Amino acid sequence: MAIERTFAMIKPDAVQRGLVGEIVGRFEKKGIKIVAMKLMQVPRELAEKHYEIHKGKPFYPPLIEYITSGPVVPMVLEGDDVITVARRMMGATNPKQGAPGEMRFDFGQQIGRNIIHGSDSPETAKFEIGLWFGEELAGYTKIDAAWLYE
Ligand code: DAT
């Protein structure tokens, strides 16, 4: 068992379309613990830091426009192998290449409006959690742990 933390962010299209509860509900039903969550407008500087690795790519300017176009819901999730598991729940980057059951497929249609972000590695998770929430994030015990983990 490898309990780890990852960073996820519900993007502006999903907030506007009223999908916050549906998305958070999927994580909750899976047994993934929400360690931190907020709703906020993204300052351009933060968006640029978050998507730094994509700077220079053709989709970078519209990506920054998209992510700063309305409030987002950033969160920190905790669970067994959650970096990989949460990414699988989100699905393929392009909803058209995904499969039913994946959030991006189920709720989205285009790569430029793909609903949700998730960290793709332990290094990225650490960087993104720090960027959006700061280094010190208190944990808490949740009563379902005894039934989720053997
Ligand atoms: P992911 O969000 O699955 O980690 P990524 O890190 O490669 O994907 O890209 C970040 C975001 O940029 C992605 O969610 C949507 C957008 N994007 C990526 N590739 C794109 C492309 N070829 N055309 C348009 N948007 C793209």
Ligand code: MG
């Ligand atoms: Mg990525």
